[in-house]
Amino acid sequence: MTTTHDLTLVREPAGSAGAARWYDICAYADLAPEHGVCAMVEGVQVAIFRTFEGELYATANLDPFSGAQVISRGILGTRGGAPTVASPMLKQVFDLRTGSCLDEPGVALPTFAVRRNPAGDRVEVALPDEHRE
16 A cells, blocks of 8 residues: 555544644554544544545444443444444444544544554554543
8 A cells, every 4th residue: 555645634523622642643554444443542442433435433442322442343334425334232323523422412432543653554543631531
């Protein structure tokens, strides 16, 4: 796989104001398109997703409805043009860009900044101070 710096994607979550520290997660090539993986980052389970288009998203892995750490195993899709993940437990659908639950207004997953490193071969996630243990 050939990658360039131009493909680096940084997705800052809405309202992210605090200091954040970037963590190396895995090789970009190790993320299968339309699948998620879970990474433990400073005591927080983070679900990381790669779409067929190569976009990256990161949310909390904790399903707010079931209380299970399963969001990374959800089914990716789209709704109204928004990239989504459906919880594998009770099937609620979340917008990967904002974390908002599209089936239950007022409920949301925390989202995290995610990017490819400057070389484009690694995936990094940032956790604001308030999310680190």
